[in-house]
Amino acid sequence: MDATPHRDAINFFNRYTGKIEQEEIYGESFLRWTYETLPGRIALAVAAKRVWFSKWYGWRMDRTASRAKVLPFIETYRLDPNEFQDPPESFCTFNEFFYRKLNPAARPIDSDPDSVVFPADGRHLTIADVSQADGFWVKGQKMDLARLLGSRELAGRYATGSMLISRLCPVDYHRFHFPVSGVASESRLIPGSLSSVNPIALRKRLAILWENKRVITEIQTESHGTVLMIEVGAACVGGIHQTFVPGMVQKGDDKGYFTFGGSMTMVLMEPERIQFSDDLLKHSSQQREVYARMGDVAGFA
Template identity: 30%
Template sequence: MKIVQQDDVNFLLTNRLPRRLATRFIGWFSRIEQPLIRDASLAAWRFFADLDLSDAKQTRFRSMHDCFIRELKPGARPIDPDPAVLVSPCDAIVGACGSVEQGKVLQIKGLPYKVADLLGDPAHADTFRSGTYVTLRLTSSMYHRFHAPDDLIVTGVTHIGGDTWNVNPIALKRVERLFCRNERAVIRTRLARGGWPVALVPVAAILVAGIRLRFLDLSGVRREQGRTELACRTMIRRGEEMGWFEHGSTIILFAPSGFELCETVRTGGQVRVGQKLMQRPVRTGWEHGKRCCSRSPGISHGVACD
């Protein structure tokens, strides 16, 4: 009974308040650079969360926001060199994961949702029919930047406006299709080696002041509603930064049939940037990968987006 009551209070505090208003407020407040406010905010954050800054590139921050989006020391997240695997794009707790079944995946045990609803495109979702997915939840104290799981070509981004429900387990148990309700960016990619399609879906949440991409400017996109297709054609190297959240949230990664989760990836476990996440199919794809890169116009290393 006590646990149920605690869950009720948690859900009430994080989801029954004006979510957009709270998100805008934190977005503004976290950028205040006044030393007393900054220091008090960081002290409160340390008190309520397991904030570890030992691997941060800098030790002093201009504001709480500056700490949220911190970079890491060089070498703090070694990237697994095994070409047979995709690596984790972020530090995270592993949520629901496994196989896509009949076009559906799990939000949490007992609550499925359609991949087409999340991606906003039935044809794109069909690419991952019988494929593999993994939900990666970033808590507020974690490193908030995300990286390429392999050498890949970004072929486009779809921004889908929406709500900002909390994405913690309590909300996931109570709000059906939660990820499909929240603001998100669907990043369409193909692996440079093998040509397989892979999708990364950063999902915003309450207090997340925005999803930012290193290779594409989303600042002019209306966040609350609508669907915006953004043309993009750029090559990103394995382990290279793709973007960041301005608070904690979730990334859902989809790979097609033949990919499998690595044995170390389990629901409730933790992963870090660069650790093994998915095993590639056992087949030769190198020649196709070279053709994919060499015949795709407008692809270059770094920013090359329209």
């Protein structure tokens, strides 16, 4: 880990401390070399964003030898083992630890029927109207909904809709959950590459979001319309795994998990179906993410 302050440090607002904090980036030196130097960009084109590279890295995290990384990782990133459903010593590989389950009490789900909750732990950005957004992590880059969704018809329906983007770092809890209650469809896979979704990479090329592998699920709801949930793969993410059964689901139900690596979920809602929380709107307008945990309130119908 390169602890030296960087002029392009990634800052976020922590909802629980009420402070702007600097992100500890897992593998920062390698990530910056990859996206900010010519040799790194060549390596990226040759290997780093290729699916085989992520599968190889995921395979390493599935080997028994990777178990030795678990306890040092917990200590380095100050994770709380009391939240874990199973003790740290029980994990046979790093990946088993990575997609661990938590005790239900560790992530209470907001009970208001009109609320939309965060689908995952992570750093979140919101866009009240996708058509009005001229940038996410940097000004001038716009979302290509048709390519993201793999459908011009869907893109038309959500062209002025609202979006919640939840970025999971390697240090985060890596299961994702339903943000609303409703009837969930079968998931649809859109194949793609596996580039990093860290802001260091997205500031260079937002198109990563619609070039990477992703999975889309439609959720029919009573008060929020049809909600789209999108899981986006990333570099060193061995897979996007769905654990739910299509049909009726409840807000906060387990939907699936990512194997090793940073990753992202996106929630897309029809126009005028949600009023995002004030802190999300405030910090998102400044291209600053808000840290919040799964089950906490993102907004209301």
